Amino acid sequence: MIALYNYNDKLMIILNVITENSNTVFIKIIQIFTTTTNFIRDGFNNLSQVFNNRELAIGFWLIVFIIFAxxxxxxxxxxxGLIKLLFNNTLYFGTLVWAYMYI
Incomplete structure (x- = not known):
């Protein structure tokens, strides 16, 4: 019973320290959260000015597919192997020939 009392006493001391310092900690957390959400909101506003909804949806599903893959x-x-294929000289030559034929 004494050990349980000491444990609860230590817990109460810790909780008192946390509540005394909690105002500054919570203010810092709220500031970080607000700054982060403002940054994300501004980024999405810029994306919606550059891309339309269809392009944003394609980008979203492409990111989901890449994460899944x-x-x-x-x-x-x-x-x-995919990276080697993308930087293959034959692929560049074929793309240039195709582009020249259709331009």
């Missing part, structure tokens, strides 16, 4: 181990193992 990176969560699969087999897909992560294929990334080096």
């Amino acid at each position: 990176l969560s699969v181990k087999g897909a992560r193992e294929q990334i080096p």
Whole structure:
């Protein structure tokens, strides 16, 4: 019973310290939260000025697909080969020929 009392006493001391300092801690947390939400809101406002809703939706689903693909181990193992393919000189040459034919 004494050990339980000491534990509760220590807990009350900790809670008193937290409540005494909580005003400054909570104010800092609210300031950080407000700054972060303002930054995110301004970023989304800028995105909506540049892109229309369809483009934003495509970007959102593309990000979801990439996150899902990176969560699969087999897909992560294929990334080096995909990067080599994207920077292949033959792919650049074919793209240039295709662009020249349709311009």
